[in-house]
Amino acid sequence: MADQTLDASGLNCPLPILRTKKALKDMTTGQILEVTATDPGSVKDMESFCNQTGHELVSSNEEGGKYTFEIKCK
Amino acid sequence: MDDKKIAIIATKGTLDWAYPPFILASTAAALGYEAQIFFTFYGLQMIRKDLSNLKVSPLGNPGMPMPMPVPVLMQALPGMESFVTSMMKKKMKDKGVASLEQLRELCLEADVSMVACQMTVDLFEFDTSEFIDGVEYGGAAAFFEFAGESDICLYI
Numbered sequence: 001m002a003d004q005t006l007d008a009s010g011l012n013c014p015l016p017i018l019r020t021k022k023a024l025k026d027m028t029t030g031q032i033l034e035v036t037a038t039d040p041g042s043v044k045d046m047e048s049f050c051n052q053t054g055h056e057l058v059s060s061n062e063e064g065g066k067y068t069f070e071i072k073c074k
Numbered sequence: 075m076d077d078k079k080i081a082i083i084a085t086k087g088t089l090d091w092a093y094p095p096f097i098l099a100s101t102a103a104a105l106g107y108e109a110q111i112f113f114t115f116y117g118l119q120m121i122r123k124d125l126s127n128l129k130v131s132p133l134g135n136p137g138m139p140m141p142m143p144v145p146v147l148m149q150a151l152p153g154m155e156s157f158v159t160s161m162m163k164k165k166m167k168d169k170g171v172a173s174l175e176q177l178r179e180l181c182l183e184a185d186v187s188m189v190a191c192q193m194t195v196d197l198f199e200f201d202t203s204e205f206i207d208g209v210e211y212g213g214a215a216a217f218f219e220f221a222g223e224s225d226i227c228l229y230i
Contacts, residue, residue: 010170014101018180021104039170052105 002034002070003027009038009066016042017049020071024055027073032058035069042067077108081221082228087116089130089159089174090138094230095120096177102226103184110224111181112217113209114191117230118198121190121205125174129159182208189217 006023008016016037023033035046043060046069050057058070080102084095095117099109113121119128132138133149148154166173172180181188192211195202202211221227 011172012170014097014104014177015170015172018100018104018184022183049105 003031004033006033006035008042009036011037012039013041013045017045020046020049021053024071024073029073031073033071033073035071037067037069038065040067042069046071077106078226079108079110079220079224080226080228081217081224082109082111082230083217084111084113084117084120084230085115086230087119087128089128089162091230092120092125092128092174093177096174096181098228098230099186100177100180100184103181103186107226108187109181109184110187110189110217110220112189112191112212112221114194118190118194118200118205120174120178121188121209123204123206125178128174129155130162131155132158178206182206187220191217 004023004027006019008019011019016035016039020033020035023035027033039045043062046057046060049055050071054074056072056074058072059068060070061068080099082095082099084092086092095111099111102109119125130138131149131154132140132144133146133155144154188209189212190205190209192213195211
């Protein structure tokens with residue numbers, strides 16, 4: 001489903017969103033980036049990141065301490 | 075597109091104080107802000123090529139969480155500062171916190187403007203070859219040009 005994946009596990013603020021931003025920079029409109037992270041702060045960070053940059057947070061899930069986000073490139 | 079601006083004045087030169095400017099600037103840049111950090115006084119330590127001299131000390135820092143209480147007189151002993159610094163660096167590494175070099179690199183990649191205060195560079199007689207590339211030199215007035223238009227202005 002995802003056009004690109006980014007594993008940000010083990011990374012803490014602000015690395016997950018910084019890496020996300022970098023990955024999205026090289027993607028085209030409509031493409032989906034799947035990000036996995038272990039930082040609980042990343043949930044709110046991803047939301048805020050998408051709100052402020054215009055990328056769409058398609059989904060945000062948590063399973064056993066691992067957070068998965070799907071972001072659609074604007 | 076009206077980019078929001080964030081201006082940060084970085085005045086401290088210890089390991090713990092060096093993190094906030096780089097974290098805030100890189101995050102702001104990730105969120106689409108135009109960011110500028112003005113390094114002055116001890117903040118100049120943060121733009122040296124070699125950051126290994128950035129230390130942290132529990133001395134005079136009662137707010138620092140320590141694994142066990144250490145009497146102040148002991149904190150002043152030779153080697154304690156280096157010991158506490160390496161303990162903190164190790165903790166940061168274990169917890170996946172980015173290193174200062176990494177964060178600074180991210181800032182530069184994100185086009186965060188870095189300005190060193192000419193006056194304090196002269197004051198402390200710093201050799202500018204010790205600083206990283208990409209740093210501009212300016213004074214307070216130059217900083218105000220950006221800060222005056224900023225949406226967020228922080229003194230760290």
